Amino acid sequence: MEQVAAGTISEPLDLVKLSLGERVFIKLRGDRTLTGNLHAYDAHMNLVLSQVEENIHIVDVGEDGTAAPPRIERRGFEMLFIRGDSVILVSPLLE
């Protein structure tokens, strides 16, 4: 995060720009999260990621209306375009 201190980042998209080629964490609408390598983005937050892992957070509700413990469904994709209108946040993943 030296770039933040050095003032290289002047607007939000600059943070995303610095993450190009790096692994990122994405939060999407519909209780989905992704991690993957960021290869492209635009002002709508349309994205292209590779080696993607998707986690869908699901809470099943029984017939009596009680919620079961949350469970996570996982999927993997080798190359993925994500439409920007689903994107909530983009964060660099420091491994």
Added chain:
Amino acid sequence: MSAVEAYVDHTVQVILYDGRVIVGKLRGYDPRTNLILSDCVEREYSLEGVEMVPLGLYMIKGDNVAIIGEMDEDKDGSIDYTEIKAEPLGEIRL
């Protein structure tokens, strides 16, 4: 949008944002995906089979259109829709 031009005067299946399925002949369209369909039939999917509801001539506002598909009429005619049991399609959620 010009991709839709190829469907004019063909039988198409339109899937709407709320998950409804409408089949009809595409008579016209504009750049907003507003559609004119003649001899429309709504196909109501349920676990009891598909119910066909005739609707007539429709203008569908483009905002509601999710997918326009060209029907294979031979294949469509060979399917017994009373035997197709499935939940209706979900709505498009943002």
Added chain:
Amino acid sequence: MLFFSFFKTLTDQVITVELKNDLCITGTLKSVDQFLNIRLDGITVEDPERHPHMMAVKNCFIRGSVVRYVRMGARSVDTTLLEDATRRGEFMVRVLKGLRVD
């Protein structure tokens, strides 16, 4: 414009479009426009038991706004070129000269 150009480079490749109603449609990308509306040929639907609704449909036009994801093979994408094009914020058509763009 970047993603419009990106999808143009995927023309005639097989892709899977996942919609915001969980419907997943696989087919050959035939065309794309500036709204990222997609035209797919020779389509099949994942999980036809749950989603038989497109059984008799041969090809389709998908409104860009209903797309959640587009899945594609890693080999279809030159990630270095994509990153360069994104960094420069240029139209990808210029960067991709020499690659198939039509």
